[in-house]
Amino acid sequence: MARFFFLLSGEHSSLPAAEVVGACEALGHTFKPVDVLDQVLVGETSAEPAVLAERLAMSWMIGFHLFTSPAFKREILDSLFSSDFLEIFNPRKTFAITVKRIKRSAQHLQTPELEKWLAEKISREVKFKTDLRNPEFELVFVLTGESCVGGVKVAEVDRKRFTARRPSRRPAFHPSTLTPVLARCMVNLARTPPGGIFLDPFCGVGGILIEAGLVGAIPVGIDIKPEMVEGAKKNLEAFGIRDYRLEVGDARKLGGMEVDAIATDPPYGRQATTAGSEVWDLYRESLHSMTEVLKPGRFLCITAPADIRETGKEAGLEVVDYHEQKVHRSLIRCFHVFRKPGSF
Known part of the structure; x- marks a missing residue:
């Protein structure tokens, strides 16, 4: 070395x-x-x-x-x-x-x-x-x-390429989309292998999927809103990513697949800043669902407005890493990296 x-x-x-x-x-x-x-x-x-x-x-x-x-x-x-x-x-x-x-x-x-x-x-x-x-x-x-x-x-490192892909320059825009830098960071934190199947079960208009596709993974995006899935399709195509899969679906009910990496930024909005029970139910149920489809020994990176390490453990995941980022006065973004026990 x-x-x-x-x-x-x-x-x-x-x-x-x-x-x-x-x-x-x-x-x-x-x-x-x-x-x-x-x-x-x-x-x-x-x-x-x-x-x-x-x-x-x-x-x-x-x-x-x-x-x-x-x-x-x-x-x-x-x-x-x-x-x-x-x-x-x-x-x-x-x-x-x-x-x-x-x-x-x-x-x-x-x-x-x-x-x-x-x-x-x-x-x-x-x-x-x-x-x-x-x-x-x-x-x-x-x-x-x-x-x-x-x-x-x-x-x-050519950091200008991330500026060229900023959300406002994409065919489909949504204000809650992560910057390309944070999206790429999450793809790397999830240890996304080239050629591997990458999942974002809260894909929105595909910001994280774009970065996964550009490092050579095969992006799979799921969102409960059809208009988001359509936006993700436009954005992936705009950046030359052709090998992908998109579908309208529920992150709490994945099943029927096996993936090599997961990175996702679930929507938590206003209710999440007050720890609304509906949001935390969503995290708990979706983490269990993601654990089921993630291959043993592989990684998952997920954001939340608070520390959900214990929730990840309850879903059967191991905590690998944790970071906090201040978004504004009343909101922090917590990055969690989990690993599914076992080997691949």
């Missing part, structure tokens, strides 16, 4: 790192965390970085990890030359240097001056030449907290 660092988006305190782990496992690889810093995750995996970058939504880039050092100039340079840097890259190659600062980390260092100083030292010591336009490799130094994470960029 190789050691990589992931520059995380910072839009949530824990979801981006959890998404990395989920994406690796979805692709059939393990992920061994080594260090968790502010907006930086370091870990070991055998997953291909370019493939990971295509799946991830809450990361900016992936780099081959060389070192983590205190955020001081001399310590950074010494750590670089003490790493495997020279064994990996033959002399006389061209390179560029990028220094990124997370929030207000290491204020005693000025990033332009540090980039120039490092470039001069490296060029002098190993005869590499700087090339800002078309370098053969890019050294990245991330200042996070009191540390510097250094490495070589190996893949970049």
